[in-house]
Amino acid sequence: MLNHEPADRVFHALADANRRAIIERLTAGPAAVSELSRLLGVTLAATVQHLRVLEDSELVRSEKAGRVRTCQIDPVGLRRAEHWLHAQRTTWEHRLDRLGDILGEPDPTTFKEPTT
Amino acid sequence: MLNHEPADRVFHALADANRRAIIERLTAGPAAVSELSRLLGVTLAATVQHLRVLEDSELVRSEKAGRVRTCQIDPVGLRRAEHWLHAQRTTWEHRLDRLGDILGEPDPTTFKEPTT
DNA sequence: CAGACACTTAAGTGTCGACTTGACTTTCTG
DNA sequence: CAGAAAGTCAAGTCGACACTTAAGTGTCTG
Incomplete structure (x- = not known):
């Protein structure tokens, strides 16, 4: 399962506490490798x-x-991850909205969630 | 380095393409384990x-x-991940803004980035 | 009630990933 | 120029992780 999709790489990178610490540090400004x-x-x-x-x-x-190598934030990856999450959450929320509309309608014919 | 921070768990969970596929499926509505x-x-x-x-x-x-076990989205994790990313990006952007202000000022005393 | 269904749990396997040490290379600085 | 500073590269170790198979446990349904 060794995928090389961008999303794989970004989330895998973010899964490590040390790497997240690097990012958190770099949001405050550039830093050298030895400082990190x-x-x-x-x-x-x-x-x-x-x-x-x-x-x-x-x-x-x-x-x-x-x-000395100086590191700084690249917004591309951050945005990519944020975008994926946002897409999932909004899709989910819109679905709940539609569901609410249906359940709130005046003529509620017995409604059943399709599972397959 | 076996951390049990929430952020670790969320991003680690999202790092796998199959798990993301499950989430993508569930945003469209609940599903049973065998369907997934x-x-x-x-x-x-x-x-x-x-x-x-x-x-x-x-x-x-x-x-x-x-x-049959029916699965659905839990918004908590999604929001947690989104929040972390958003915080990083905005911190970084605000820093750039301040930097732009300083560089655009009328009396630019030679400005040096502090690295330590 | 017998067999199919939908999981559940345990154990085993191969790969990946986070570190380390140690041997260099390159670039300052006194 | 000698030595320190800042990285870089290459193994090597060891624990996690995504799978699998195999052997259950409850829950329908004909």
Whole structure:
């Protein structure tokens, strides 16, 4: 089941607490890899691996100047995830609305939810 | 790093394409476990395991009547995930706004981003 | 009531993912 | 220029995870 859909990558990236901590830090402004490494309390190598995941899912961008790589938020991934969730929630809510309309109608012929 | 934060659970649940497919199906209305199983093309047992993850993260609720368990969306998890993403994005956007204000000011004393 | 249905639980398997250590490369700085 | 700083790359370890099969448990239905 090794999918490479964008949604897979984004949600998988967000599933890790350390990666979310990186994102939370970066919303406050850019940071170097070593700073993030200190923040998480893990090795530089581990941090770099997290950043690779975050960049692949377009949640973070980074550029290297001299010997320091500076990371910042990439809004693309964030928006993609937000959009999927919003779509699900609104679809669900609209369905409930329609259901309410039907149940509130003056002539309620016995209504049954189709399951198949 | 086996965290049990709610955000961990929700995003981890959403990271799997089959679980997202279940959610997408349920936004259209309730469904039985065996129907979801058919939809995914995996074993009933596997489907039950996915549902356990989805229920633990409050993305799905289910009730058993007779021998059939009916599943439906639980908005709690969806909202939780959406809220986290929204918070990150807006924090980031507001920071950019403030940055724009500063850079657009009449007396721009040489501005340097604090990194530590 | 017998057999089909709709799950449920347990155990096993192969893969992935988060870390680590250790060996480099590149870029400052005293 | 020597050494420190900041990353980078490559293994290697070990626990999680998505499946499966197999053996149940209740609940209809003819």
